[in-house]
Amino acid sequence: MSAVAEKAIVGKAVRGKTPAGKAVPTHRQPQLPLRPAGAETVRELLAWYDAERRHLPWRYAPRRKADPYRVWLSEIMLQQTTVKAVIPYFQKFVALWPTVTALAAASQDDVLQQWAGLGYYSRARNLKACADAIVRDFGGVFPSNEKDLRTLPGIGPYTAAAIAAIAFGVRATPVDGNIERVVSRLFAVRQALPKSKPEISRLAATLTPTRRPGDYAQAMMDLGAQVCTPKKPSCLMCPLQQDCAANAQGIAELLPLKAAKTARPTRFGLAYLVLREDGAVLLRRRPNSGLLGGMLEVPSSPWGDTPPIAKDATRSAPVSASWWQVPGDVVHVFTHFRLQCVVHRALVPVDVALTFWADQERCQWVHRRDLNAAGLPSVMRKLVAHGLQDAAFK
Numbered sequence: 091m092s093a094v095a096e097k098a099i100v101g102k103a104v105r106g107k108t109p110a111g112k113a114v115p116t117h118r119q120p121q122l123p124l125r126p127a128g129a130e131t132v133r134e135l136l137a138w139y140d141a142e143r144r145h146l147p148w149r150y151a152p153r154r155k156a157d158p159y160r161v162w163l164s165e166i167m168l169q170q171t172t173v174k175a176v177i178p179y180f181q182k183f184v185a186l187w188p189t190v191t192a193l194a195a196a197s198q199d200d201v202l203q204q205w206a207g208l209g210y211y212s213r214a215r216n217l218k219a220c221a222d223a224i225v226r227d228f229g230g231v232f233p234s235n236e237k238d239l240r241t242l243p244g245i246g247p248y249t250a251a252a253i254a255a256i257a258f259g260v261r262a263t264p265v266d267g268n269i270e271r272v273v274s275r276l277f278a279v280r281q282a283l284p285k286s287k288p289e290i291s292r293l294a295a296t297l298t299p300t301r302r303p304g305d306y307a308q309a310m311m312d313l314g315a316q317v318c319t320p321k322k323p324s325c326l327m328c329p330l331q332q333d334c335a336a337n338a339q340g341i342a343e344l345l346p347l348k349a350a351k352t353a354r355p356t357r358f359g360l361a362y363l364v365l366r367e368d369g370a371v372l373l374r375r376r377p378n379s380g381l382l383g384g385m386l387e388v389p390s391s392p393w394g395d396t397p398p399i400a401k402d403a404t405r406s407a408p409v410s411a412s413w414w415q416v417p418g419d420v421v422h423v424f425t426h427f428r429l430q431c432v433v434h435r436a437l438v439p440v441d442v443a444l445t446f447w448a449d450q451e452r453c454q455w456v457h458r459r460d461l462n463a464a465g466l467p468s469v470m471r472k473l474v475a476h477g478l479q480d481a482a483f484k
């Protein structure tokens with residue numbers, strides 16, 4: 091057994107919480123796996139992958155290099171998003187823009203509109219910026235090494251390693267959530283995430299083969315998604331069962347350890363749903379930087395730490411009108427905070443003037459029948475749906 095593996099297995103006092111909130115036994119002389127993770131582990135894993143891999147629209151057959159454009163597009167879409175949610179978006183994007191050059195020729199508004207509903211909208215802006223950079227700086231051809239890939243917008247260490255390994259066969263080691271979990275268990279890493287990330291990356295790299303590194307990465311991802319699942323891993327069905335330290339110690343379900351999360355704060359906002367008599371709704375383009383950057387929104391107050399004061403509600407409204415507060419709140423959970431928003435609604439004539447607060451240059455009127463195609467992010471769709479309840483307009 092390597093010194094690295096032994097150190098990881100023996101471990102020290104456990105800090106942090108297990109996914110199930112249980113304590114992990116601290117073994118001074120833990121059970122060892124029958125065969126410590128190494129080259130044979132990789133052979134078993136690749137054989138399993140050849141037979142059991144997931145068939146996904148961006149995947150190529152084992153031992154085949156994939157199209158870097160499709161690998162990149164899928165990896166960006168899969169960040170913080172499930173495979174099931176990504177598949178229809180991936181298929182739509184490659185149908186609309188089959189190459190990186192075609193995507194670079196599209197407008198940012200079109201890309202954002204097609205991305206609407208997938209969330210984390212900075213990814214869509216970076217997608218377009220990255221396509222532009224590849225066409226402008228690399229002649230429309232993806233660079234094949236991690237160093238150059240990491241200079242591109244939206245491509246961090248994980249995505250660079252995934253593209254290099256899967257599309258170009260470079261010996262690189264992407265570590266996503268699935269791989270993190272499998273490696274934590276294979277080596278019984280007892281340090282809690284996120285502090286254990288560098289150690290997990292190092293251990294994962296010790297397994298990366300020089301032949302088929304892309305298949306190895308995808309095999310680890312598939313094993314994590316299908317067998318070594320967060321709750322109730324199927325150790326009896328696992329091709330790596332005899333290589334796995336966590337399985338040998340009976341602690342597979344308890345790993346990876348995670349540091350206790352801090353509570354997600356609540357922020358409060360007030361949205362103004364302006365309905366014009368001809369059936370149009372007032373929307374506004376958000377600034378390019380920041381949360382939901384470049385997306386359309388229902389004109390809203392800034393989101394603050396305290397609930398809006400009722401008597402100030404119409405002070406920063408985008409039109410002067412008779413406002414009505416729609417009963418109830420809209421709640422939307424972002425990664426770092428929870429948004430609680432009230433909606434005020436007004437019906438206005440077609441020739442209504444916008445106030446200073448509307449920021450007229452960023453505003454546009456969109457007919458209600460076109461709202462679905464307008465590319466509103468999920469939180470704005472919720473606000474519109476909540477605000478339109480019981481509205482008897484065209």
Ligand code: SF4
Binds near residue numbers: 326336
């Ligand atoms: S499924 Fe079980 S045996 Fe396989 S890697 Fe995960 S914890 Fe180990």
